[in-house]
Amino acid sequence: MTQIILAAQAGGAQGGSMSFIIMMVAIFAIMYFFMIRPQQKQRKKIQQFQNSLAEGQEVVTGGGIYGKVKRVDLATGIIEVEIAHGVVIKVDKNFVYDNVAATMQTAQK
Template identity: 45%
Template sequence: MEAIGQFIPLILIFAIMYFLLIRPQQKRLKEHKAMVQALRRGDQIVTQGGLIGKVSKVKEEDEVEVELADGVRVRVVKSTIAQVLNKTEPAEG
């Protein structure tokens, strides 16, 4: 019985770590994945490097083509997109 009493603080610390650190991180990862999957042409984005541009083409792989300025297009890996500033409305049809 005494051995179980010694493990209770360790179990409590693990439970607190799970609810304060691991669960919120998993939630953020899921939200980021949904944001990246919902990217469309015309969305204004910010990359993790701080570049702001407009999505000009969404590729099948894990890439998007982003227009940073007139005629300046770069390929960006989807996972490095930090934020979507302006969403484009879906075309009705």
């Protein structure tokens, strides 16, 4: 009788660990599809925008500064942005995040 109880306990523990592994895989899959994958897509979209910067585009920097691109230096990765008439600042290419014209069109829809 005790051998049957011990065998049942051993079998139950084995099934419990299998369900735990399945649950952990399911949690990881949910995190991947709802958190990691969308962030990767957004980062790829921002990187494509940064690589296609051109003079005359109105942009927003990471600090929330709006301005117009005056000069793009791809060798050093520095963008010169005019934030007011005659006021030009240098910004790293990686900190220019959005195109103002595209944002305004999306907001007006």
